[in-house]
Amino acid sequence: MDRINKKKIEEIVDGITCPKDFVCYKSGFENLCKAENIWMEFLFKCLEDDPRECVFSEGYGHVYYCKCPLRVYIAQTLRQ
Numbered sequence: 001m002d003r004i005n006k007k008k009i010e011e012i013v014d015g016i017t018c019p020k021d022f023v024c025y026k027s028g029f030e031n032l033c034k035a036e037n038i039w040m041e042f043l044f045k046c047l048e049d050d051p052r053e054c055v056f057s058e059g060y061g062h063v064y065y066c067k068c069p070l071r072v073y074i075a076q077t078l079r080q
Contacts, residue, residue: 005077005078008073008077009025009070009073009074012069012070012073013025013070015069016068016069016070018068018070019055022070024070024071024074025070029074029078032071032074033046033048033054033066033068033071034046034047034048035047035066035071035075037075037076043065044065044066044071044072044075045063045064045065045066046064046065046066048064051064052064054066054068056068056071
């Protein structure tokens with residue numbers, strides 16, 4: 001990961017509270033929640049078994065979307 005991405009990720013981490021203690025970041029992005037890019041700028045579909053358990057998921061009808069700034073950045077920038 002380059003310095004620019006690392007700095008941006010650290011800024012995001014400093015700006016939010018994560019109930020999972022940033023396991024995605026601390027694992028080197030090996031332990032990511034399941035999300036699908038639906039090709040809208042900041043909208044990613046949550047594919048977790050029970051998305052209601054995540055404080056960053058938001059439901060619309062029967063679909064849940066990920067609103068975690070770090071997860072969205074990872075998906076957009078690192079394509080994971």
